[in-house]
Amino acid sequence: MSLQQIQQHINQIKTSYQMPNKEFQNTFKLFESCFTLLDKNNQE
Numbered sequence: 001m002s003l004q005q006i007q008q009h010i011n012q013i014k015t016s017y018q019m020p021n022k023e024f025q026n027t028f029k030l031f032e033s034c035f036t037l038l039d040k041n042n043q044e
Helices: 003-016 022-043
Strands: none
Touching: 003 022
């Protein structure tokens, strides 16, 4: 699975669920930042 696919999954999950849970949102943000970092490293 490519990073782009993973990011698409993340976006799908985000749109499917309104996340009232702060902790869950924070975990998500963490995931996203990890993926963006990996993405940047791959492009260099």
